[in-house]
Amino acid sequence: MRPRPHSEEGRVGRSREEPAGFEEGENGIDEGRRRLVGAAVVGALVLAPGVSLIAYAEADGRRATGASSKRRWGLLIDTTKCKPSCTACVTACSSYNGWKNEGRPTDPQWIRKVQVTDPKTGFSRSVPVMCQHCANAPCVEVCPTGASFRRADGIVLVDRHICIGCRFCMMACPYKARSFVSENLTEQKPWAPRGKGTVEGCTLCVPRIDAGKVPACVEACAREGGGAMTFGNLKDPASALSRALAEYPSVQLRADLMLDPGVHYRGL
Template identity: 40%
Template sequence: MKNSRRKFLKIAGATAAGLGLSTTAIKALESTTAEPPRAPDPHAAPAVDTIKMGKPVIDETAPVADVKKNPPPSKAKQWAMVVDTRQFKSSKDLEPVVNACNKIHNIPSLNKKHEIKWIWEEEYKHLFPSLETKFLAEEVKHRPFPALCNHCENPPCVRACPTQATFKRKDGIVLMDFHRCIGCRFCMAACPYGARSFNYVDPRPNIEEFNPQFPTRTKGVVEKCNFCAERLAKGQWPACVEASNGAITFGDLDDPDSDVRKVLKNNFSVRRNVSLGTEPSVYYII
Protein backbone atom coordinates (compact mmCIF):
# COMPACT_ATOMS: atom_id res chain seq x y z
CA MET A 1 0.00 0.00 0.00
CA LYS A 2 2.72 2.39 0.92
CA ASN A 3 4.32 1.97 -2.45
CA SER A 4 1.25 2.80 -4.41
CA ARG A 5 0.83 5.86 -2.25
CA ARG A 6 3.67 7.29 -4.26
CA LYS A 7 1.47 7.49 -7.30
CA PHE A 8 1.47 11.26 -7.27
CA LEU A 9 4.89 10.92 -8.72
CA LYS A 10 3.49 10.38 -12.14
CA ILE A 11 0.20 12.10 -11.72
CA ALA A 12 0.84 14.25 -14.76
CA GLY A 13 1.02 11.27 -17.04
CA ALA A 14 -2.58 10.58 -16.27
CA THR A 15 -3.41 14.24 -16.63
CA ALA A 16 -2.61 14.19 -20.28
CA ALA A 17 -4.49 10.99 -20.84
CA GLY A 18 -7.80 12.36 -19.68
CA LEU A 19 -10.45 9.78 -19.37
CA GLY A 20 -10.49 8.76 -22.95
CA LEU A 21 -8.30 5.80 -22.27
CA SER A 22 -8.72 5.51 -18.59
CA THR A 23 -7.54 1.93 -18.49
CA THR A 24 -4.30 2.92 -20.13
CA ALA A 25 -4.01 5.71 -17.65
CA ILE A 26 -4.41 3.37 -14.77
CA LYS A 27 -1.88 1.00 -16.26
CA ALA A 28 0.50 3.91 -16.54
CA LEU A 29 -0.03 4.54 -12.89
CA GLU A 30 0.64 0.97 -12.00
CA SER A 31 3.84 0.86 -13.93
CA THR A 32 5.19 3.86 -12.08
CA THR A 33 4.26 2.39 -8.77
CA ALA A 34 5.97 -0.88 -9.47
CA GLU A 35 9.34 0.55 -8.65
CA PRO A 36 9.01 2.73 -5.63
CA PRO A 37 11.83 5.00 -4.64
CA ARG A 38 13.39 3.64 -1.56
CA ALA A 39 13.51 5.73 1.50
CA PRO A 40 17.16 6.02 2.42
CA ASP A 41 18.29 4.85 5.77
CA PRO A 42 18.89 7.99 7.77
CA HIS A 43 21.98 6.44 9.32
CA ALA A 44 23.57 5.57 6.04
CA ALA A 45 22.82 8.88 4.40
CA PRO A 46 21.53 11.63 6.66
CA ALA A 47 18.24 13.10 5.61
CA VAL A 48 18.24 16.46 3.95
CA ASP A 49 18.45 18.37 7.14
CA THR A 50 16.72 21.64 6.75
CA ILE A 51 16.19 21.87 10.47
CA LYS A 52 19.10 23.10 12.45
CA MET A 53 18.09 22.23 15.93
CA GLY A 54 21.47 21.16 17.12
CA LYS A 55 22.64 17.73 18.06
CA PRO A 56 21.60 16.17 21.34
CA VAL A 57 23.76 17.13 24.21
CA ILE A 58 25.09 14.18 26.08
CA ASP A 59 26.42 15.15 29.42
CA GLU A 60 28.58 12.29 30.54
CA THR A 61 29.21 13.78 33.92
CA ALA A 62 25.60 14.06 34.89
CA PRO A 63 24.72 12.07 38.01
CA VAL A 64 22.34 9.72 36.22
CA ALA A 65 22.38 6.02 36.22
CA ASP A 66 25.93 4.98 35.88
CA VAL A 67 25.83 3.75 32.34
CA LYS A 68 27.26 5.15 29.24
CA LYS A 69 24.61 6.62 27.04
CA ASN A 70 24.03 5.25 23.60
CA PRO A 71 23.87 7.68 20.71
CA PRO A 72 20.36 8.70 19.73
CA PRO A 73 18.73 6.01 17.62
CA SER A 74 15.96 6.68 15.16
CA LYS A 75 14.20 3.38 15.09
CA ALA A 76 12.71 1.34 17.87
CA LYS A 77 10.07 -1.25 18.63
CA GLN A 78 8.72 0.50 21.69
CA TRP A 79 10.00 3.88 22.68
CA ALA A 80 10.03 4.40 26.40
CA MET A 81 11.08 6.99 28.88
CA VAL A 82 12.50 6.70 32.34
CA VAL A 83 12.26 9.70 34.59
CA ASP A 84 14.69 9.81 37.46
CA THR A 85 12.53 11.93 39.69
CA ARG A 86 15.27 12.13 42.27
CA GLN A 87 17.01 14.63 40.12
CA PHE A 88 14.10 17.08 40.24
CA LYS A 89 14.53 18.68 43.60
CA SER A 90 12.30 21.66 43.03
CA SER A 91 10.11 23.13 40.36
CA LYS A 92 13.09 25.04 39.15
CA ASP A 93 14.71 21.82 38.02
CA LEU A 94 11.68 20.75 36.05
CA GLU A 95 10.94 24.13 34.53
CA PRO A 96 13.53 23.97 31.71
CA VAL A 97 12.23 20.56 30.72
CA VAL A 98 8.65 21.78 30.46
CA ASN A 99 9.71 24.98 28.76
CA ALA A 100 11.77 23.16 26.16
CA CYS A 101 8.76 21.13 25.19
CA ASN A 102 6.36 24.06 25.23
CA LYS A 103 8.62 26.16 23.10
CA ILE A 104 9.52 23.59 20.55
CA HIS A 105 5.92 22.48 20.09
CA ASN A 106 4.32 25.91 20.03
CA ILE A 107 2.22 25.25 23.07
CA PRO A 108 0.08 28.23 24.04
CA SER A 109 -0.37 29.58 27.54
CA LEU A 110 -4.03 29.57 28.39
CA ASN A 111 -6.17 29.69 31.48
CA LYS A 112 -6.56 26.57 33.55
CA LYS A 113 -9.81 25.48 31.95
CA HIS A 114 -8.47 25.55 28.44
CA GLU A 115 -4.78 24.93 29.01
CA ILE A 116 -2.70 22.75 26.72
CA LYS A 117 -0.21 20.54 28.49
CA TRP A 118 2.18 18.06 26.95
CA ILE A 119 4.47 17.71 29.90
CA TRP A 120 3.77 19.36 33.17
CA GLU A 121 4.43 19.29 36.85
CA GLU A 122 2.31 17.25 39.28
CA GLU A 123 2.49 16.27 42.90
CA TYR A 124 3.07 12.67 43.89
CA LYS A 125 -0.44 12.20 45.25
CA HIS A 126 -2.03 13.24 41.99
CA LEU A 127 0.33 11.32 39.80
CA PHE A 128 0.15 8.12 41.81
CA PRO A 129 -3.15 8.24 43.67
CA SER A 130 -3.19 4.48 43.96
CA LEU A 131 0.30 4.42 45.42
CA GLU A 132 -0.44 7.01 48.05
CA THR A 133 0.94 6.33 51.50
CA LYS A 134 -0.26 8.04 54.55
CA PHE A 135 3.08 9.29 55.68
CA LEU A 136 4.99 10.00 52.54
CA ALA A 137 8.52 11.24 52.84
CA GLU A 138 8.43 15.05 52.91
CA GLU A 139 10.94 15.28 50.12
CA VAL A 140 8.90 13.05 47.83
CA LYS A 141 5.70 14.78 48.79
CA HIS A 142 7.04 18.10 47.51
CA ARG A 143 9.08 16.74 44.68
CA PRO A 144 7.91 17.99 41.26
CA PHE A 145 6.94 15.05 39.09
CA PRO A 146 6.73 15.46 35.35
CA ALA A 147 3.45 14.16 33.97
CA LEU A 148 3.05 13.39 30.28
CA CYS A 149 1.47 10.96 27.90
CA ASN A 150 2.45 7.42 28.82
CA HIS A 151 2.45 6.15 25.25
CA CYS A 152 0.77 3.08 26.59
CA GLU A 153 1.39 -0.24 24.94
CA ASN A 154 -2.35 -0.82 25.20
CA PRO A 155 -3.71 2.68 24.81
CA PRO A 156 -7.42 3.18 25.63
CA CYS A 157 -7.43 6.45 23.72
CA VAL A 158 -6.55 4.68 20.49
CA ARG A 159 -9.32 2.20 21.16
CA ALA A 160 -11.80 5.01 21.67
CA CYS A 161 -10.88 7.24 18.71
CA PRO A 162 -13.54 6.80 16.01
CA THR A 163 -11.40 8.08 13.15
CA GLN A 164 -7.95 6.67 13.90
CA ALA A 165 -6.81 10.23 14.37
CA THR A 166 -4.90 8.96 17.34
CA PHE A 167 -3.02 5.79 16.64
CA LYS A 168 -0.14 3.74 17.79
CA ARG A 169 2.87 3.73 15.54
CA LYS A 170 5.02 0.70 14.95
CA ASP A 171 7.64 2.21 17.22
CA GLY A 172 5.15 2.43 20.08
CA ILE A 173 4.50 6.12 19.94
CA VAL A 174 0.85 7.04 20.38
CA LEU A 175 0.47 9.85 17.91
CA MET A 176 -2.14 12.41 16.95
CA ASP A 177 -3.06 13.12 13.36
CA PHE A 178 -4.26 16.68 13.70
CA HIS A 179 -5.58 16.62 10.16
CA ARG A 180 -7.98 13.86 10.88
CA CYS A 181 -9.13 14.65 14.43
CA ILE A 182 -12.78 15.62 14.50
CA GLY A 183 -12.56 16.94 18.05
CA CYS A 184 -15.02 14.51 19.64
CA ARG A 185 -12.81 14.24 22.75
CA PHE A 186 -13.59 10.60 23.24
CA CYS A 187 -9.86 10.02 23.71
CA MET A 188 -9.80 12.52 26.56
CA ALA A 189 -12.53 10.64 28.36
CA ALA A 190 -10.71 7.38 27.68
CA CYS A 191 -7.29 8.51 28.89
CA PRO A 192 -6.86 7.57 32.56
CA TYR A 193 -3.85 9.84 32.92
CA GLY A 194 -5.27 13.22 31.94
CA ALA A 195 -2.57 13.48 29.33
CA ARG A 196 -4.68 14.96 26.59
CA SER A 197 -5.62 18.57 25.93
CA PHE A 198 -8.21 20.05 23.65
CA ASN A 199 -7.92 23.28 21.74
CA TYR A 200 -10.97 25.01 23.08
CA VAL A 201 -9.85 28.22 21.39
CA ASP A 202 -7.42 29.20 18.68
CA PRO A 203 -3.98 28.58 20.17
CA ARG A 204 -2.03 30.97 17.98
CA PRO A 205 -2.69 34.27 19.76
CA ASN A 206 -1.46 32.67 22.99
CA ILE A 207 1.82 31.28 21.78
CA GLU A 208 4.58 33.26 23.42
CA GLU A 209 7.72 31.97 21.81
CA PHE A 210 7.32 30.37 18.53
CA ASN A 211 9.12 27.65 16.65
CA PRO A 212 8.61 28.03 12.92
CA GLN A 213 9.72 24.49 12.24
CA PHE A 214 6.75 22.97 14.02
CA PRO A 215 3.13 23.58 13.14
CA THR A 216 0.68 25.14 15.50
CA ARG A 217 -2.68 23.47 15.92
CA THR A 218 -6.09 24.64 14.92
CA LYS A 219 -8.92 25.06 17.36
CA GLY A 220 -11.09 22.03 17.84
CA VAL A 221 -8.50 19.27 17.86
CA VAL A 222 -7.02 17.22 20.69
CA GLU A 223 -3.28 17.15 21.27
CA LYS A 224 -0.73 15.64 23.59
CA CYS A 225 2.92 14.70 23.96
CA ASN A 226 4.26 12.98 20.83
CA PHE A 227 7.56 11.77 22.28
CA CYS A 228 9.07 14.28 19.87
CA ALA A 229 8.49 11.98 16.95
CA GLU A 230 9.67 14.75 14.64
CA ARG A 231 13.02 14.87 16.41
CA LEU A 232 13.46 11.13 16.69
CA ALA A 233 13.03 10.95 12.92
CA LYS A 234 16.12 13.08 12.61
CA GLY A 235 18.08 11.14 15.14
CA GLN A 236 17.62 13.63 17.92
CA TRP A 237 16.53 13.05 21.50
CA PRO A 238 13.16 14.35 22.57
CA ALA A 239 13.35 17.94 23.72
CA CYS A 240 12.57 17.14 27.34
CA VAL A 241 15.24 14.46 27.44
CA GLU A 242 17.71 16.91 26.03
CA ALA A 243 16.75 19.61 28.51
CA SER A 244 16.62 17.30 31.50
CA ASN A 245 20.29 17.24 32.06
CA GLY A 246 20.18 13.49 32.09
CA ALA A 247 17.31 13.14 34.47
CA ILE A 248 15.20 11.62 31.72
CA THR A 249 16.39 8.64 29.78
CA PHE A 250 14.92 7.62 26.49
CA GLY A 251 15.23 4.53 24.39
CA ASP A 252 13.84 1.34 23.01
CA LEU A 253 12.20 -0.77 25.65
CA ASP A 254 12.57 -3.86 23.48
CA ASP A 255 16.29 -3.46 23.15
CA PRO A 256 18.04 -4.99 26.20
CA ASP A 257 21.04 -2.79 25.56
CA SER A 258 19.11 0.43 25.36
CA ASP A 259 19.63 3.21 27.88
CA VAL A 260 16.20 2.77 29.32
CA ARG A 261 16.65 -0.91 29.91
CA LYS A 262 19.98 -0.30 31.55
CA VAL A 263 18.51 2.33 33.85
CA LEU A 264 15.53 0.22 34.74
CA LYS A 265 17.75 -2.75 35.49
CA ASN A 266 19.55 -0.80 38.12
CA ASN A 267 16.77 1.22 39.72
CA PHE A 268 13.42 0.68 41.32
CA SER A 269 10.76 2.22 39.15
CA VAL A 270 7.03 2.57 39.09
CA ARG A 271 4.48 3.36 36.43
CA ARG A 272 1.20 5.21 36.77
CA ASN A 273 -1.93 3.20 37.53
CA VAL A 274 -0.84 -0.13 36.08
CA SER A 275 -3.98 -1.79 37.40
CA LEU A 276 -5.80 -0.47 34.37
CA GLY A 277 -3.79 -2.70 32.08
CA THR A 278 -2.68 0.07 29.79
CA GLU A 279 1.02 -0.73 30.07
CA PRO A 280 2.48 2.79 30.26
CA SER A 281 5.85 3.35 28.65
CA VAL A 282 6.89 6.10 31.01
CA TYR A 283 8.70 4.85 34.09
CA TYR A 284 9.42 6.83 37.20
CA ILE A 285 12.35 6.21 39.47
CA ILE A 286 11.29 7.46 42.84
Protein backbone atom coordinates in the same frame (compact mmCIF):
# COMPACT_ATOMS: atom_id res chain seq x y z
CA MET B 1 -9.28 -14.93 -5.21
CA ARG B 2 -11.78 -17.69 -5.68
CA PRO B 3 -14.91 -17.34 -3.58
CA ARG B 4 -15.07 -19.77 -0.73
CA PRO B 5 -18.07 -22.12 -0.45
CA HIS B 6 -20.74 -20.39 1.57
CA SER B 7 -20.84 -23.06 4.29
CA GLU B 8 -17.19 -22.46 5.12
CA GLU B 9 -17.58 -18.78 5.78
CA GLY B 10 -18.10 -17.35 9.20
CA ARG B 11 -17.36 -20.56 11.04
CA VAL B 12 -15.85 -19.69 14.37
CA GLY B 13 -12.65 -21.36 15.48
CA ARG B 14 -11.96 -22.96 12.12
CA SER B 15 -8.33 -23.55 11.26
CA ARG B 16 -6.76 -21.21 8.70
CA GLU B 17 -6.16 -24.07 6.22
CA GLU B 18 -8.04 -23.74 2.97
CA PRO B 19 -9.26 -26.42 0.54
CA ALA B 20 -6.62 -27.78 -1.85
CA GLY B 21 -7.99 -25.89 -4.84
CA PHE B 22 -7.79 -22.64 -2.96
CA GLU B 23 -4.15 -23.30 -2.04
CA GLU B 24 -3.25 -23.77 -5.70
CA GLY B 25 -4.89 -20.48 -6.56
CA GLU B 26 -2.98 -18.75 -3.82
CA ASN B 27 0.33 -20.17 -5.03
CA GLY B 28 -0.42 -18.97 -8.55
CA ILE B 29 -1.03 -15.48 -7.30
CA ASP B 30 2.04 -15.63 -5.11
CA GLU B 31 4.25 -16.59 -8.03
CA GLY B 32 2.87 -13.74 -10.07
CA ARG B 33 3.45 -11.42 -7.18
CA ARG B 34 6.98 -12.67 -6.71
CA ARG B 35 7.74 -12.00 -10.37
CA LEU B 36 6.22 -8.54 -10.08
CA VAL B 37 8.16 -7.75 -6.91
CA GLY B 38 11.35 -9.02 -8.54
CA ALA B 39 10.76 -6.82 -11.57
CA ALA B 40 9.98 -3.87 -9.31
CA VAL B 41 13.20 -4.37 -7.36
CA VAL B 42 15.28 -4.59 -10.56
CA GLY B 43 13.45 -1.55 -11.94
CA ALA B 44 14.03 0.41 -8.74
CA LEU B 45 17.74 -0.45 -8.78
CA VAL B 46 18.07 0.69 -12.40
CA LEU B 47 15.95 3.80 -12.02
CA ALA B 48 16.97 4.96 -8.56
CA PRO B 49 19.33 7.87 -8.99
CA GLY B 50 21.36 7.06 -5.93
CA VAL B 51 21.60 3.41 -4.96
CA SER B 52 24.30 4.36 -2.49
CA LEU B 53 21.84 6.76 -0.89
CA ILE B 54 19.36 3.94 -0.41
CA ALA B 55 22.03 1.75 1.11
CA TYR B 56 22.97 4.63 3.35
CA ALA B 57 19.36 5.14 4.30
CA GLU B 58 19.06 1.49 5.22
CA ALA B 59 22.18 1.74 7.36
CA ASP B 60 20.75 4.81 9.04
CA GLY B 61 17.63 2.77 9.63
CA ARG B 62 15.29 5.43 10.89
CA ARG B 63 14.66 7.85 8.06
CA ALA B 64 14.49 5.25 5.33
CA THR B 65 11.80 3.09 6.85
CA GLY B 66 10.23 5.58 9.19
CA ALA B 67 8.71 4.23 12.37
CA SER B 68 9.61 0.59 12.85
CA SER B 69 8.11 -1.95 15.22
CA LYS B 70 11.67 -3.09 15.98
CA ARG B 71 11.80 -0.14 18.35
CA ARG B 72 9.64 1.09 21.13
CA TRP B 73 10.53 4.50 22.38
CA GLY B 74 10.29 4.99 26.10
CA LEU B 75 11.37 7.18 28.97
CA LEU B 76 12.69 6.64 32.46
CA ILE B 77 12.16 9.50 34.86
CA ASP B 78 14.29 9.38 37.98
CA THR B 79 12.15 11.29 40.46
CA THR B 80 15.00 11.36 42.99
CA LYS B 81 16.77 13.78 40.63
CA CYS B 82 13.68 15.84 39.80
CA LYS B 83 13.59 19.07 41.81
CA PRO B 84 10.14 20.45 42.72
CA SER B 85 11.14 23.97 41.68
CA CYS B 86 12.48 22.95 38.27
CA THR B 87 10.24 23.24 35.21
CA ALA B 88 12.92 22.95 32.51
CA CYS B 89 11.11 20.08 30.76
CA VAL B 90 7.80 21.96 30.65
CA THR B 91 9.42 25.14 29.34
CA ALA B 92 11.39 23.26 26.70
CA CYS B 93 8.30 21.39 25.50
CA SER B 94 6.29 24.59 25.37
CA SER B 95 8.88 26.52 23.40
CA TYR B 96 9.71 23.69 21.00
CA ASN B 97 6.12 22.78 20.24
CA GLY B 98 4.75 26.31 20.48
CA TRP B 99 2.02 25.91 23.09
CA LYS B 100 1.37 28.29 25.94
CA ASN B 101 -0.26 27.58 29.27
CA GLU B 102 -1.41 30.75 30.94
CA GLY B 103 -3.22 28.97 33.73
CA ARG B 104 -6.68 28.98 32.20
CA PRO B 105 -8.60 25.70 32.59
CA THR B 106 -8.71 25.09 28.83
CA ASP B 107 -5.03 25.84 28.20
CA PRO B 108 -2.93 23.04 26.73
CA GLN B 109 -0.61 21.01 28.91
CA TRP B 110 1.43 18.54 26.91
CA ILE B 111 3.60 18.04 29.99
CA ARG B 112 3.09 19.25 33.55
CA LYS B 113 4.77 18.99 36.91
CA VAL B 114 2.66 17.13 39.47
CA GLN B 115 3.38 17.04 43.19
CA VAL B 116 2.42 13.61 44.50
CA THR B 117 2.14 13.04 48.23
CA ASP B 118 1.40 9.91 50.24
CA PRO B 119 -1.11 11.19 52.83
CA LYS B 120 -0.18 8.43 55.30
CA THR B 121 3.54 9.07 55.42
CA GLY B 122 3.87 12.55 54.00
CA PHE B 123 6.37 11.26 51.41
CA SER B 124 6.25 13.73 48.53
CA ARG B 125 7.76 13.88 45.06
CA SER B 126 7.51 16.25 42.12
CA VAL B 127 7.14 14.39 38.83
CA PRO B 128 6.65 15.43 35.24
CA VAL B 129 3.56 13.78 33.72
CA MET B 130 2.89 13.67 30.01
CA CYS B 131 1.40 11.18 27.53
CA GLN B 132 2.63 7.81 28.76
CA HIS B 133 2.65 6.31 25.25
CA CYS B 134 0.81 3.18 26.36
CA ALA B 135 1.07 -0.10 24.51
CA ASN B 136 -2.67 -0.60 25.08
CA ALA B 137 -3.66 3.01 24.76
CA PRO B 138 -7.30 3.66 25.73
CA CYS B 139 -7.31 6.88 23.68
CA VAL B 140 -6.66 4.82 20.56
CA GLU B 141 -9.41 2.35 21.40
CA VAL B 142 -12.10 4.97 21.91
CA CYS B 143 -11.28 7.17 18.92
CA PRO B 144 -14.22 6.98 16.49
CA THR B 145 -12.28 8.18 13.42
CA GLY B 146 -8.89 6.53 13.79
CA ALA B 147 -7.25 9.90 14.41
CA SER B 148 -5.80 8.72 17.70
CA PHE B 149 -3.27 6.08 16.76
CA ARG B 150 -0.14 4.33 17.88
CA ARG B 151 2.83 4.49 15.57
CA ALA B 152 4.79 1.32 14.86
CA ASP B 153 7.51 2.47 17.25
CA GLY B 154 5.06 2.94 20.10
CA ILE B 155 4.51 6.71 19.94
CA VAL B 156 0.84 7.55 20.50
CA LEU B 157 -0.24 10.47 18.33
CA VAL B 158 -3.26 12.37 17.08
CA ASP B 159 -3.64 12.72 13.31
CA ARG B 160 -5.24 16.14 13.45
CA HIS B 161 -6.27 15.88 9.83
CA ILE B 162 -8.90 13.32 10.79
CA CYS B 163 -9.56 14.37 14.40
CA ILE B 164 -13.13 15.61 14.76
CA GLY B 165 -12.58 17.04 18.22
CA CYS B 166 -15.02 14.74 20.03
CA ARG B 167 -12.67 14.53 23.03
CA PHE B 168 -13.46 10.87 23.82
CA CYS B 169 -9.70 10.30 24.10
CA MET B 170 -9.40 13.03 26.72
CA MET B 171 -11.99 11.26 28.82
CA ALA B 172 -10.43 7.85 28.26
CA CYS B 173 -6.91 8.87 29.25
CA PRO B 174 -6.24 8.16 32.94
CA TYR B 175 -3.21 10.48 32.89
CA LYS B 176 -5.06 13.61 31.70
CA ALA B 177 -2.40 13.83 29.03
CA ARG B 178 -4.46 15.35 26.25
CA SER B 179 -5.92 18.78 25.76
CA PHE B 180 -8.29 20.38 23.30
CA VAL B 181 -7.60 23.49 21.25
CA SER B 182 -10.65 25.72 21.61
CA GLU B 183 -9.40 28.92 20.04
CA ASN B 184 -7.91 29.98 16.73
CA LEU B 185 -4.14 29.85 16.81
CA THR B 186 -1.49 31.75 14.92
CA GLU B 187 2.28 31.52 14.72
CA GLN B 188 2.44 27.75 15.12
CA LYS B 189 5.81 26.08 14.73
CA PRO B 190 6.36 24.59 11.26
CA TRP B 191 7.26 21.21 12.82
CA ALA B 192 4.32 21.21 15.26
CA PRO B 193 1.11 22.21 13.46
CA ARG B 194 -1.77 22.73 15.88
CA GLY B 195 -5.23 24.07 15.32
CA LYS B 196 -8.66 24.78 16.70
CA GLY B 197 -11.10 21.93 17.05
CA THR B 198 -8.58 19.14 17.51
CA VAL B 199 -7.10 17.28 20.44
CA GLU B 200 -3.39 17.30 21.10
CA GLY B 201 -0.85 15.89 23.50
CA CYS B 202 2.79 14.96 23.95
CA THR B 203 4.19 13.64 20.68
CA LEU B 204 7.47 12.59 22.29
CA CYS B 205 8.84 15.28 19.94
CA VAL B 206 8.29 13.00 16.98
CA PRO B 207 9.97 15.28 14.39
CA ARG B 208 13.08 15.29 16.54
CA ILE B 209 12.98 11.51 16.97
CA ASP B 210 12.59 11.08 13.21
CA ALA B 211 15.64 13.32 12.78
CA GLY B 212 17.65 11.23 15.22
CA LYS B 213 17.44 13.55 18.21
CA VAL B 214 16.03 13.07 21.71
CA PRO B 215 12.83 14.82 22.88
CA ALA B 216 13.15 18.47 23.89
CA CYS B 217 12.24 17.74 27.54
CA VAL B 218 15.00 15.14 27.87
CA GLU B 219 17.55 17.50 26.37
CA ALA B 220 16.47 20.36 28.62
CA CYS B 221 16.48 18.14 31.72
CA ALA B 222 20.05 17.08 31.00
CA ARG B 223 21.12 20.66 30.31
CA GLU B 224 19.28 22.69 32.92
CA GLY B 225 17.58 20.18 35.22
CA GLY B 226 18.89 17.30 37.25
CA GLY B 227 19.37 14.92 34.32
CA ALA B 228 16.42 12.91 35.55
CA MET B 229 15.15 11.74 32.16
CA THR B 230 16.52 8.87 30.09
CA PHE B 231 15.16 8.35 26.59
CA GLY B 232 15.68 5.21 24.55
CA ASN B 233 14.51 2.07 22.86
CA LEU B 234 12.73 -0.30 25.22
CA LYS B 235 13.15 -3.18 22.78
CA ASP B 236 16.94 -2.85 22.65
CA PRO B 237 18.43 -4.54 25.74
CA ALA B 238 21.69 -2.67 25.16
CA SER B 239 20.13 0.81 25.24
CA ALA B 240 20.88 3.04 28.21
CA LEU B 241 17.18 3.03 29.04
CA SER B 242 16.85 -0.76 29.08
CA ARG B 243 20.02 -1.15 31.14
CA ALA B 244 18.83 1.43 33.68
CA LEU B 245 15.43 -0.28 33.88
CA ALA B 246 17.12 -3.65 34.44
CA GLU B 247 19.39 -2.28 37.12
CA TYR B 248 17.01 -0.36 39.37
CA PRO B 249 13.38 -0.81 40.34
CA SER B 250 10.91 1.41 38.56
CA VAL B 251 7.15 1.72 38.25
CA GLN B 252 4.64 2.69 35.61
CA LEU B 253 1.90 5.09 36.67
CA ARG B 254 -1.36 3.25 37.34
CA ALA B 255 0.21 -0.06 36.36
CA ASP B 256 -2.99 -1.69 37.68
CA LEU B 257 -4.78 -0.48 34.53
CA MET B 258 -2.57 -2.81 32.43
CA LEU B 259 -1.98 -0.15 29.79
CA ASP B 260 1.77 -0.83 29.69
CA PRO B 261 2.97 2.77 29.47
CA GLY B 262 6.27 3.50 27.78
CA VAL B 263 7.17 5.98 30.52
CA HIS B 264 8.69 4.52 33.68
CA TYR B 265 9.32 6.29 36.98
CA ARG B 266 11.99 5.56 39.53
CA GLY B 267 11.69 6.52 43.18
CA LEU B 268 7.92 6.61 43.51
